[in-house]
Amino acid sequence: MVILKLGNSPTEKDEGIMRLANYEVGRTLGTGSFAKVKLAKHVNSDQLFALKIIDKTKIFHLNIAHQITREIATLKLLKHPNVVRLHEVLASKTKIYLVLEYVTGGELFDRIASKGRLKEAEGRKLFQQLIDGVSYCHNKGVFHRDLKLENVLVDAQGNIKITDFGLSASPQHIRADGLLHTTCGSPCYVAPEVLANRGYEGATSDTWSCGVILFVILTGYLPFEDRNIAVLYQKISKGDVRMPKWLSSGAQNLLRRILDPNPLTRITLAGIKDDEWFQQDNVPANPEDEEEEKENVSIDEEAFSIHDAAHTSPESSTLINAFQLIAMSSCLDLSGFFEKEDVSERKMRFTSNHSAKDLIAKIEDIGKEMGFRVQKKNGKLKVIQENKAHRSLGGLSVAAEVVEISASLHVVELMKSFGDSSVYRQLCKKLSDDLAVAPSQARVNSEVGEAGEKS
Template sequence: MEQPPSPPPRTILGKYQLTRFLGRGNFAKVYQAHSLLDGATVAVKAIDKSKTVDAAMEPRIVREIDAMRRLQHHPNILKIHEVLATKTKIYLIVDFAGGGDLCSKPPRRGRLPESLARRYFAQLVSALRFCHRHGVAHRDLKPQNLLLDAGGDLKVSDFGLSALPEHLQDGLLHTACGTPAYTAPEILRRVGYDGSKADAWSCGVILYVLLAGHLPFDDSNIPAMCRRISRRDFQFPPWISRAARSLIYQLLDPNPKTRIKLENVFDNAWFKNKNSARVNAEESVFESDLYNKCCDGYKLGMNAFDIISMSSGLDLRGLFETTSDKGRRWEKRFTSDKSVEAVEAKVKEVGLNLGFRVEVGKNGAIGLGKGKVALVVEVFEIVPQLLLVAVKVVDGGVEFEDLHWDDWRIGLQDVVLSWHHNHDNLVTLSH
């Protein structure tokens, strides 16, 4: 299909100038754009709420944003920088992957040399292990969703079918989704499945495609293809090495209980070569406790997705709220130009002075209790020198507002830049 002509230069909310049409995704038009703030090249996914966001597409948009929000600190996962929203449009600002996807990578006789396939596959596995440690299963892995940046590094994208921890039932997933040729047999059988094991199967198909130049299970008759998948009915071309065959065979195990786990892939003989030291060094960054603690998101910068529902003019709450948001009884938010430490110290001071018990959670949130009233205060850095502070009453909201709120408002005034009153027509936050 012929691509439409590039749009005339136009800007999005004074921040990004569209320069080239890139294509259409599952629920968005995608453009290359130029940042008017720092000159960076980015990709913009433009979603028309009135035409695109219906009951079927809404969960996919929510999943993609939530998953990318949780996973954005891994170098091989496409980073989402910011969300811009108006009453009719939602713009997702993401990394620009100038190298296209793995399908567009010029092959040698329809396949990649093992050294290059190993590099891409190592980056894919590293990214997915990071996803799984944070409770996210991708569920739609295929070369079209694996992008390359200008430096030739892989970026996992398109989390619209991903599963988050809250989607588990009895520890398993139950939704059948994905692209049949890359989908694990347990999903095709429509039984409960482990998302990380299903992703491992898809990785086996991808590695086969990179090395062979074609699919292992390829049949225009979908039921016949599903039968071949369940029987592990495929053949290796002669040029694939014995070590690579062994790894693919272990990944394409129809029994998820005996299928190799992605966390064990780097111990496979195929990676025991001169590049293994570099691969292991890269992996060690994501193994460290410090990195995993940082990636919980606290104090790394609050995302627009966390606070976009603040704008009543946008009416985006149904799209971006989580279950916990919908259950919130009472909440006040304010911005501050003080340091995180200063705001936290002030919250504790006010709480103690007003007779509240004070506890600090593992993620830095401050819990306070007095009688039947319980509240949580969270401090987020929006951009440097600008904080968002959320005061959430989880129990006794009416009592807190009637008896305590005025004292809290007066006590916090030294660190408050402004209280939020939900009158904005635009929510736009950067990291």
């Protein structure tokens, strides 16, 4: 791999074909917020490549230059059959060009979306390749942190290729406590410990994401899904997955061990490789850097001008993702993340900055003040009001549960089992008025997007 500095952008030849150094640039394969990918052919070998064209102005505006630098530096290290290969890097005054391996089969996401779940043997083969590639990355000190179906490509032979390392982390991003701390990734695939905002291990969180991918491959749908991000968080934190009956016991057992919400007891990649179901017909790949001479190529910072002070100002906005908003609970009302349900329709949720212990005590006190009988069991409360005048009406029964979102934010969920809706509404109003996040805390001057550690 070589790095070239170009004076200008791609030139157009007389016959109308775009030319970039030794490549003829063809049709567009895909577009994103700051880059587009085009098909490119090497003029000497006729080999096809995927040319990722990155607009410098856009990455300066989005303040994500560090992600581009990270992706290039990471891809330089990785030479594995199941990881997309970076062949060459080019740069002009306005663009950065990554010459990448061309994977003809598209995203695994599109394959599942169009054809549905895969047969177990076929799905296992893809999962074996995924684990092989991710394990190799970890051995190189690279943690992907955004593993999902969209970032897994399939080639013409049906083999997978892991791509998009823009949010990856390496040992230099690990803090003094030995953990990573940036909350990033795609919501449905993110591990519970990443959302908890207390630090996490990159290898363990990647393992969880691999488990979500396996679940989708074998079932055709996500294990955790909800249109409201905080409700989705609840589901992920509990890790309560319903396994379809058609899955073999071996697949179900492995999925349960991977989708364990406790990172300390979750199975490791080494454990997955030793699993009986995983080992069936497994043929591990040989990393290509064991067979080839290692390339020692440094990034030409001057050519890329990624860290150009002229394009960076104190006013540049830092992009954060939705889960980081949850972590900012001391200054933000997150009630908008929750589904809006009429309390007469049985369920209500609101956020609170009180501790879980205080919330349980306050719910108990308010319930008793309003004449309810309160029962406590397994960390949950049941608020009961018996109708002595009309016992046939059954009175009112409300279940209350407190779920931790972050150290300073909790969700209170109230669910009516049966009873008078008007009394239920009175109880919900009293609890939310006394315990919910104050409206004055609802102001924050941030944008929602992706974030990574600053280099």
